[in-house]
Amino acid sequence: MHILETISANTGLPVTDHAFDRILAALAATTDPWKVVDLADQPFNLTVEAVKVLADEGLVRFEDGQVHLTESGTELLRSRGVVPPKSFRCPACAGTGLSLTDLEDAFSTFRSIAEGRPEPTDDFDQGVLTPESAMRRAALMLQNGDVTGKRIAILGDDDLMTLAIGLAGKPKEIVTFEIDDRYVRYIREHAERLNIPATVLTFDLRKKLPDELFARFDTFLTDPPENYAGLFLFLERGFGLLKSGDGHAGYFGMTLTESSLRKWSRLQQWLGDEHDIVLTHLIYEHSEYENWGFLLDSIRNDVEPYRHFPKVNWYRSSLYRVETLSDFQPENISFEGEDIYSDEERLVYSKKAQRTPNGERR
Amino acid sequence: MHILETISANTGLPVTDHAFDRILAALAATTDPWKVVDLADQPFNLTVEAVKVLADEGLVRFEDGQVHLTESGTELLRSRGVVPPKSFRCPACAGTGLSLTDLEDAFSTFRSIAEGRPEPTDDFDQGVLTPESAMRRAALMLQNGDVTGKRIAILGDDDLMTLAIGLAGKPKEIVTFEIDDRYVRYIREHAERLNIPATVLTFDLRKKLPDELFARFDTFLTDPPENYAGLFLFLERGFGLLKSGDGHAGYFGMTLTESSLRKWSRLQQWLGDEHDIVLTHLIYEHSEYENWGFLLDSIRNDVEPYRHFPKVNWYRSSLYRVETLSDFQPENISFEGEDIYSDEERLVYSKKAQRTPNGERR
CATH class of the missing domain: 3.40.50.150 (Vaccinia Virus protein VP39)
Incomplete structure (x- = not known):
C-alpha cells in the first residue's frame, strides 16, 4: 500500500500493516490528536506522519485542531477490519492495580x-x-x-x-x-x-x-x-x-x-x-x-x-x-x-x- | 548458614539468602501455611521444606494447621532485617488493573x-x-x-x-x-x-x-x-x-x-x-x-x-x-x-x- 511506503520514507521508520492499523483504530476511537498518539502505541513521529499522509490522501480532515475520519477514511477502516479499541482500565487505580x-x-x-x-x-x-x-x-x-x-x-x-x-x-x-x-x-x-x-x-x-x-x-x-x-x-x-x-x-x-x-x-x-x-x-x-x-x-x-x-x-x-x-x-x-x-x-x-x-x- | 544448606540439600534447589528472607517475610505476615506459599513467591517445595527445617530448628511451631514464628524465629527475622510485605493491591480489580x-x-x-x-x-x-x-x-x-x-x-x-x-x-x-x-x-x-x-x-x-x-x-x-x-x-x-x-x-x-x-x-x-x-x-x-x-x-x-x-x-x-x-x-x-x-x-x-x-x- 503506497500510504505505508510514504510514511516510512518520510520518517525513516519501518511501518507494518499492523502499526498502520493501530493508528487507524486510534483515529476511530477519538478525534483528539494527542489521544490518537496515546492509543496508537507507535513512535510519535510515525503517528504524526501517518495523520499527515492520511490528510493528504483525503482519509482524514482537520477541524478546530481535531482529526476526523472522512467517509473514505471510514471505508478504509471497514475494508481493513479495523475497529476502535475498548478500554477496561480499572477507574479506581487507573489500570495500575495499585491502590493509594x-x-x-x-x-x-x-x-x-x-x-x-x-x-x-x-x-x-x-x-x-x-x-x-x-x-x-x-x-x-x-x-x-x-x-x-x-x-x-x-x-x-x-x-x-x-x-x-x-x-x-x-x-x-x-x-x-x-x-x-x-x-x-x-x-x-x-x-x-x-x-x-x-x-x-x-x-x-x-x-x-x-x-x-x-x-x-x-x-x-x-x-x-x-x-x-x-x-x-x-x-x-x-x-x-x-x-x-x-x-x-x-x-x-x-x-x-x-x-x-x-x-x-x-x-x-x-x-x-x-x-x-x-x-x-x-x-x-x-x-x-x-x-x-x-x-x-x-x-x-x-x-x-x-x-x-x-x-x-x-x-x-x-x-x-x-x-x-x-x-x-x-x-x-x-x-x-x-x-x-x-x-x-x-x-x-x-x-x-x-x-x-x-x-x-x- | 546451615539452614539454607539443609533446605537446598533436601530439595535439590538452590536457596539464596534472598529466597530465604522472602519465606521469612511471608511467615511474618501470616500463619496460614498456604498464604505463606503465596506470599513467598518461591517454588512450592522450597517453601514447604523451609517451613519444615525452620520447625526442626525451633524457629517456627505448628498449631492447628497454622505456622507460628517462635521467639527465636522472630529474633532471626529481626537480625536479618526482614519485615512482612505490605500490599497495595487495588480491591476493585484485585490488583489486575482490569475492570469487569x-x-x-x-x-x-x-x-x-x-x-x-x-x-x-x-x-x-x-x-x-x-x-x-x-x-x-x-x-x-x-x-x-x-x-x-x-x-x-x-x-x-x-x-x-x-x-x-x-x-x-x-x-x-x-x-x-x-x-x-x-x-x-x-x-x-x-x-x-x-x-x-x-x-x-x-x-x-x-x-x-x-x-x-x-x-x-x-x-x-x-x-x-x-x-x-x-x-x-x-x-x-x-x-x-x-x-x-x-x-x-x-x-x-x-x-x-x-x-x-x-x-x-x-x-x-x-x-x-x-x-x-x-x-x-x-x-x-x-x-x-x-x-x-x-x-x-x-x-x-x-x-x-x-x-x-x-x-x-x-x-x-x-x-x-x-x-x-x-x-x-x-x-x-x-x-x-x-x-x-x-x-x-x-x-x-x-x-x-x-x-x-x-x-x-x-
Missing part, C-alpha cells in the same frame, strides 16, 4: 510538594509524572519489599521520587543523582524538612561511578531517556549501583511513544544476555505525565492538529520492574562523550537529532 | 456456566481459574485488540476461556485444543447454545500441527504446565499457530509456585532468542485459581500444616502477554515421546517426578 488508600497521608503531603516544584525544561529531557503516578510507583516498590530498610538509588529525579518514596516508606538511605540544580535544592530542602535520609548528588552519569557508590544499593529507579544510547547508559548505571547477587530490583519507565516494540525487545534481550536479570513486572501504561510547557517547541510543527497544546494528559509510560538473579555482577563502564538524548524514534527527533546526528547507536 | 463493569452480562452468564463444569483431575494437570480471573483475561485480550474479528487458538481449556472470550467479545473464530473429553463436550455444548464460533479439537500437542492449523491464528492463549519440557512445548505450539510477521499475540500464565525466577528468565530469553517476540505486559499475580480436590493427594505429606486443605485461594499466576515482531516465523516441531508434566520446581514433583525421572530437561 493506605498511603493517603503520604500522598496528600507529596501532592502539595509537587505543586511547588520547578518547571521542567528541555535542557535535561524533563517531563514529570503526575503525583498519583509517582506515588503509585512508590507503592509498587514498597509492595515488593524494595524500600523498607533498603538502600535506594534514583537516577534523575524531576519526578521527586526521593520524596514520594521517603514519605510512603522507610528506606535506609536514598541517594539521588540529579543534574538540574533547581531540583537538587528543592529535593534537599524538603527531604531535610521531612527527615528523609536522602543525599542528592550532582553527577554526570556518563562518568564511572566512584567506589563509594558502585555496587552498594538494593534498588534503583529511573525514567531514562529513550534513545538507545541514553536508555542503555541509564540502565547500565542503575545496574552498576546494585549489589551483586540475587534479589535486587530495578524500576524504570518505557513508553511506546518514544520507543518502538523493537526497542523494547532489544532491551529485554539485553537484560538477560548482558546481565543476569529477569523481568518480574511490566505494568502497561502504569505512569501518566503532566503536559510540559515546552512540548510544542520541541516537536515538528508541520501537522496542524499538533500545533495545539493538549487538553488532556496523553503521554504515558509502562513500568518495568526487573530483579537480579544469582549470577548478577554490576559493572562500571565509562560512557564519556556519548550523546545521550536523541534517536529517530524520539519525540524530539525532528529537531534535536538533526543537531547531533553522531549520537545514534543502533 | 462493562462486561457484567457476559460475566454473569459465564459464572453460572463455570459452576457446572466438570471437576478438575490431575490426569491432565488441571486446576482452574476463578471465573473473575478468566473474565479478566478475556478483558485484557479485548482491550489489546486481540479478540474482535480475530482467529484465536486456545491450548488446553479447563478454564473455559473459549466461553469467556466468546461471551465477552466477537472473535472471528476460536479453535480450542483440549484433551479431556468431558471438557470437550462441555465447551462444545455451551458454545453451540451461545452461538460462539468455536471448534473444539482433541489433539495431542506433542504431535506436529496439521497444515490447516499451522500459522493460521492471530492470538493464542494457554496456561501451560510449568516444567521446562511442558512449558516450551505449549508455547512453541502456541507460536506455531500464529501467522508470521508482527502484531500477533500470545497470552499465558506463569507462577512462582511451580517456577523459579531462573525459569522465568530462561523463558524470557528464549522468546527473543528463538523467536522474534517481545513482552508487552507482565501482570504480576493477575490470575487466581480455585482450590482443587486432588491437591493434598498430589503433594508431599510430610509437613503437618500442608496436610490441611486450604481455606483460601492461594495459587496465583502472573499473566504474560507477548507480541510477535516483524521477523517472526512460526515453526512446526514434533515433541513426540516427551514427558511434559514434571520437574523439580513443580508442585507435584515429590510424587510424579519420581515416577518419571527421564522427563527432565534442564
